[in-house]
Each structure stands twice: as C-alpha cells, then as structure tokens.
Amino acid sequence: MRRTTGAWALAGLLAGAAGLAVSYLITQLMSERLTPVSAVAELVSRLTPGSVVHWAIDTFGTRDKPLLIAGILVVLVGLFLVLGRLARRSLWAAYAGFGLLAGVGATATMTANGAAVTDLLPLAAGLATWIGALAVFATSLRRLDAVPELERFEPEAARTRRRFLLTTAGVAVGAGAATLLGRVAGRGRERVEQARRLLRLDVTPPRVPAGATIGVEGVAPWQTPTSDFYLIDTAFTKPTIEPRDWQLRIHGMVEREVVLTYADLVRRPVVERWITLNCVSNEVGGDLVGNAWWSGVALAPLLEMAGPLDGADAVLQTSQDGWNCGTPLEALVDGEVGAMLAVAMNGEPLPIEHGFPVRTLVPGLYGYVSACKWVVDLEVTRFADIEAYWTQRGWGERGPVKIASRIDVPRPGTEFDAGEVVVAGSAWKQHTGIAAVEIAVDGGAWTPAEVASAPNDDSWVQWRAAVTLEPGDHQIRVRATGKDGDVQTGAVADVLPDGATGWDSVDLTVRG
Ligand SMILES: Nc1nc2c(c(=O)[nH]1)N[C@H]1C(S)=C(S)[C@@H](COP(=O)(O)O)O[C@H]1N2
Ligand SMILES: [Mo]
Numbered sequence: 001m002r003r004t005t006g007a008w009a010l011a012g013l014l015a016g017a018a019g020l021a022v023s024y025l026i027t028q029l030m031s032e033r034l035t036p037v038s039a040v041a042e043l044v045s046r047l048t049p050g051s052v053v054h055w056a057i058d059t060f061g062t063r064d065k066p067l068l069i070a071g072i073l074v075v076l077v078g079l080f081l082v083l084g085r086l087a088r089r090s091l092w093a094a095y096a097g098f099g100l101l102a103g104v105g106a107t108a109t110m111t112a113n114g115a116a117v118t119d120l121l122p123l124a125a126g127l128a129t130w131i132g133a134l135a136v137f138a139t140s141l142r143r144l145d146a147v148p149e150l151e152r153f154e155p156e157a158a159r160t161r162r163r164f165l166l167t168t169a170g171v172a173v174g175a176g177a178a179t180l181l182g183r184v185a186g187r188g189r190e191r192v193e194q195a196r197r198l199l200r201l202d203v204t205p206p207r208v209p210a211g212a213t214i215g216v217e218g219v220a221p222w223q224t225p226t227s228d229f230y231l232i233d234t235a236f237t238k239p240t241i242e243p244r245d246w247q248l249r250i251h252g253m254v255e256r257e258v259v260l261t262y263a264d265l266v267r268r269p270v271v272e273r274w275i276t277l278n279c280v281s282n283e284v285g286g287d288l289v290g291n292a293w294w295s296g297v298a299l300a301p302l303l304e305m306a307g308p309l310d311g312a313d314a315v316l317q318t319s320q321d322g323w324n325c326g327t328p329l330e331a332l333v334d335g336e337v338g339a340m341l342a343v344a345m346n347g348e349p350l351p352i353e354h355g356f357p358v359r360t361l362v363p364g365l366y367g368y369v370s371a372c373k374w375v376v377d378l379e380v381t382r383f384a385d386i387e388a389y390w391t392q393r394g395w396g397e398r399g400p401v402k403i404a405s406r407i408d409v410p411r412p413g414t415e416f417d418a419g420e421v422v423v424a425g426s427a428w429k430q431h432t433g434i435a436a437v438e439i440a441v442d443g444g445a446w447t448p449a450e451v452a453s454a455p456n457d458d459s460w461v462q463w464r465a466a467v468t469l470e471p472g473d474h475q476i477r478v479r480a481t482g483k484d485g486d487v488q489t490g491a492v493a494d495v496l497p498d499g500a501t502g503w504d505s506v507d508l509t510v511r512g
Contacts, residue, residue, distance in 0.1 A: 004144055007141055007164065010084065010168065011084045011134065012083045012084015012085065013084060015130055015134040015171065016077070016079070016083070016098075018171050019130035019133070020036075020175075021129075021179045022122075023035060023037075024178065025179070027186075028186035030236065030237050031237045032119060033238075034112055035122065036105035037069060039105065041069050042108065079101065087137075087138055095131055109123060113228065114230070114231025114232075140164045143160045191240075192242055195244075196356055196357075199349045201295070203343075205347035212452055212453060214450070216424035216464050217409070218408060219462055222452075224290035226348065226351060226354070230289070230290055233323070235373075238352055239374040241320055243262040248265070248377070249376070250302060250378045252379035252380040254308055254309060254380050256306060257306065258302065258306045262357055262358070265341065265343070268297045271296060271298045272294065272295045273363075275291070276363075276428050277289065280390075280396075281495050282499075284502045291459050291460050293347060295347070296342035296343050297340060298339070302341070303378075312381060313382055314328060315378050316377075316379040317372035317375055317378055318376060324372075326381075326386050326387075326388040327362060327370045329380065331370070338458065342360070354373060355372075355373025359374065364430040364458065365398075365400060368395060368399060370399070395498065396499075399498055399499070401428070402501055404480065404500075404504075405426070405434075405463070405480035406425045407504050410422075410506060410508055413507065415510075416510045417510070418470070418511065421467055421508070423464065424462065425462070427480040428459075429457075432457055433454070433457030435481050435482060436480070437478060438478070438481070439467070440476070440479075441474055443475070443477075447465070449465035450465065471512035474507070475505050476506050477490075477503045477505045479503050490502060490503045
C-alpha cells in the first residue's frame with residue numbers, strides 16, 4: 001500500500017492546481033478585479049493588525065502583496081498534498097477539505113468591496129474542478145492500489161500505471177492551458193491598468209478641509225478612501241477602455257452633434273470638487289454613500305456646445321456596456337449644479353470599477369439616474385420618449401437625493417458605564433446643505449448636535465453630541481434639517497422607488 005502514497009499526494013496537488021487554474025481563467029474572462037486567491041490575500045491583510053501591515057510594508061515595500069499571494073499559494077500546495085493523501089483513506093473527507101477551502105475563498109470574495117453573487121462563479125467552477133479531478137484520480141489510483149505486490153510487473157499492472165500517468169499528464173496540461181488562456185484573457189484589463197498607471201492628469205491631490213472632521217473615533221471618515229468607496233453596477237464584466245479608444249458622443253435633440261476624445265476632454269479646464277455620491281438603494285443608516293474629491297470637466301459647457309433644442313428635458317446617458325440612465329437636462333446645463341465628467345477620484349485616475357476612463361457625476365441626484373460609469377454617449381431627448389435601465393424596473397424617473405442623517409457611533413448594542421455617551425455620525429442634503437442635526441433620547445425632545453463644517457453643500461457633514469444617560473436600555477435617534485428649513489421626516493419609506501426615509505436610531509445599554 002505504501003508505494004502509492006506519493007501518487008495520491010501528487011493527485012491532490014494536481015487537482016488543486018487545476019481548480020486554481022480554472023478559477024483564475026474565469027476571473028480573467030469576467031474581467032474581475034480579484035481572483036479567489038487575491039481575495040483571500042485582501043481578507044488576510046484586512047484582518048491583520050495595522051502594526052504588522054506597517055512592518056510588512058517597511059520590510060518588503062511594494063512587494064508585500066505578491067509575497068502574501070506567494071505565501072498563500074505555498075500554504076495551498078501543502079494543503080493540496082495533504083488532501084490528496086487524505087483522499088486515499090476517505091474521498092469524502094478530501095472533498096470536504098476542498099469545500100472548506102472554497103468556503104474561505106467565498107467568505108473573502110463576498111466580504112470584498114463591491115462583491116456580487118456572480119463573483120462566486122470562478123470559485124464554484126474551481127471547486128467543481130477540484131472535486132472532478134480528484135474523483136478521476138481516485139478511480140485510477142484505487143485500481144493501482146488493488147494490484148497485489150506480486151503482480152506489480154505484470155502487463156495489466158503496467159497498463160493501470162500508464163492510465164494514472166496519462167490522467168496526471170492530462171490534468172497538468174489542462175491546468176497549464178487554463179492558466180495561459182487566463183493570461184491571454186486578462187491582457188485587455190492588464191493593458192488598461194497599465195494605461196491608467198501611466199496617465200499623468202493635471203489634478204490636485206485631495207486635502208480634507210480644516211473643520212470637516214468632528215474628531216470622534218469610529219465615525220466614517222469624511223473623505224471616503226477609494227478602496228472603501230461603495231461599488232454598485234450591473235456590469236458582469238467590467239468595461240475595460242483605454243483612454244485613447246474612448247469617445248463621447250453628444251447628440252439627439254441638439255443643434256450640432258459633438259464628439260469628444262479623451263485628449264479633447266482633458267485639454268479643457270479642470271474642475272475639482274468634494275461630492276458625496278449616494279445610491280438610491282441605501283437603507284436608513286446604510287453605507288451605500290461616500291464622499292470623494294472628484295476632478296474632471298464641467299458638463300454644462302459641453303452641452304452648450306451641442307445646443308439642446310427646445311422641448312428637450314432629459315439626457316439619456318449610456319455606458320460602454322449598454323447600461324443607461326435618464327438625467328434631467330436642467331441638472332446638466334445649470335452650471336451651478338456642477339455636473340461633471342470625472343476623470344479622477346481622490347486625486348488618482350478613476351479605478352476601472354468606478355468608471356475609468358470617464359464617468360458622470362451630478363451632485364444632488366442618486367447614482368442610478370446620473371452617475372454613469374464608463375460613459376460614452378449622451379443623447380439629449382425627452383423623458384416622455386425614453387425608459388432607462390432602472391426606470392424600466394420600477395424606480396423613480398428623477399431621483400433627487402433625499403435629506404438623511406446617520407449614527408455611526410456608538411455601534412448598536414454597545415454597553416456603557418453610567419455617565420456621558422458620545423453620539424456621532426454623518427448627515428447630508430446635497431445641493432442644499434445641512435443647517436442642523438438633532439438627536440432625541442428615548443423619544444424625548446430633540447436637542448441640537450454640534451455640526452462640523454463642509455466646503456460646499458454637495459458634501460456630507462459630520463456631527464456629534466454628548467448625552468448623559470441613566471442606567472438602563474436607551475434608544476437614540478437622529479434627524480437633520482436642511483439649509484432650506486426642510487426637516488428630515490420620520491415617516492418610514494422603503495428604498496423603492498426613489499430612496500428611503502425615516503430616522504436612523506441606535507439601541508444601547510448603560511450599566512447600573
Ligand atoms: N455603467 C454603469 N454606471 C452606473 C451604474 C451601472 O450599473 N452601470 N450604477 C449606478 C448606480 S445605481 C450607482 S449608485 C453609482 C455607483 O457608483 P460607484 O460604483 O462608483 O460607487 O453608479 C451608477 N452608474
Ligand atoms: Mo445606486
């Protein structure tokens with residue numbers, strides 16, 4: 001029995017490698033940012049204490065990420081060998097082992113920023129490959145194990161051995177081919193990443209204005225780091241567009257059609273602005289909202305060049321992948337609104353996932369009616385004549401952002417010793433600005449919170465309040481008032497069709 005132990009281990013290794021190769025290939029075909037392995041690497045670095053991460057960056061510099069991935073692959077090789085040997089004793093135990101590994105990959109994939117269920121596809125295919133390949137190996141190795149010691153040199157035994165070697169070669173070649181194909185499939189995205197890295201845009205790095213931060217730990221940072229900025233789109237395969245291939249066509253109900261290249265665009269004066277971007281699907285208290293420093297080109301003068309005709313009231317924006325949205329024309333031609341074609345986010349060229357090379361931003365409108373990523377086409381038209389992706393699915397036609405406030409601190413269920421509790425969070429009413437934020441304890445009177453400053457009315461504000469609480473269970477609520485006097489309603493509305501309303505609240509306990 002001993003003599004095939006190595007063969008079982010090799011089978012585990014090859015089955016494992018084949019699964020990784022298949023998941024890699026599918027990731028590349030889908031133009032995904034993360035393979036399951038790199039998702040695990042991200043998860044590991046997210047869970048690693050900051051001090052260790054600093055040490056790793058100090059020690060390994062920019063090679064910290066490739067090294068982490070290499071480390072994970074080494075661990076996987078070891079586990080594959082062990083699972084191969086385990087398969088000899090119990091095939092089901094080995095399957096369960098692969099299942100467990102896939103579970104880790106699934107956790108990492110689904111907790112990555114912008115995860116969607118479809119991101120599990122590469123992993124599912126990889127797991128199927130693991131199990132399928134191991135099953136094939138096991139069949140042929142069981143036959144080999146069944147050959148008695150004395151018959152080892154008989155022709156029948158030789159045939160069995162040959163069959164195992166063929167399976168081995170087949171799986172190895174298949175895994176190699178999948179890896180190579182994956183590389184080829186990933187070249188499009190790699191080329192765009194390269195073009196993005198080499199871009200030198202005339203933009204200013206973000207500088208968080210003094211006074212915008214309220215200084216309470218645990219409150220979402222006033223400037224949302226790009227890596228934490230929420231991601232929402234319908235793109236199964238992210239569009240990969242090189243700047244030199246990008247064009248924007250402005251047409252429809254216009255006096256003259258305008259076509260702009262990327263070079264035409266970045267030759268124009270740069271506008272830069274803090275803008276909070278909101279998703280209409282954000283629940284009360286939710287985090288589908290972020291604030292970034294956007295750089296780009298003002299949209300109003302471009303539309304002016306085209307000259308919208310009388311009667312037009314909408315612009316149908318289309319992305320390179322066919323997604324579209326209808327935006328009120330008045331929001332785009334009014335220079336005061338500050339609609340822009342953004343080329344950079346937080347001082348860097350847009351990440352592919354956020355719409356590289358060019359996306360639209362319209363302060364004051366939810367993303368689904370305005371913030372077209374990978375935008376390539378603007379058709380001036382009439383709402384009466386169009387239906388866009390989300391309006392076809394029952395969402396509101398216009399989508400102005402509703403006033404909102406959110407409690408970030410304390411977290412729900414926190415227990416305190418009697419005394420003062422600091423409550424803090426964010427609030428926004430884009431395009432109008434926030435005049436006041438108030439909190440109420442246990443349904444009592446509204447009392448004002450301290451509100452930090454914001455550089456403009458299109459970005460959110462942070463707020464804080466300190467309350468002294470008696471021992472027991474308490475609920476704290478928050479509401480905001482806009483600079484136009486609009487007080488945030490407590491009436492609860494669902495996100496569908498045009499954004500949630502209601503007060504955010506937090507439950508906490510003060511110990512006696
Ligand atoms: N091309 C394209 N653009 C899109 C979408 C999309 O699905 N496809 N989703 C929109 C929605 S619903 C939102 S909330 C914002 C989110 O932008 P972000 O992913 O950069 O945060 O993009 C908008 N632009
Ligand atoms: Mo959205």
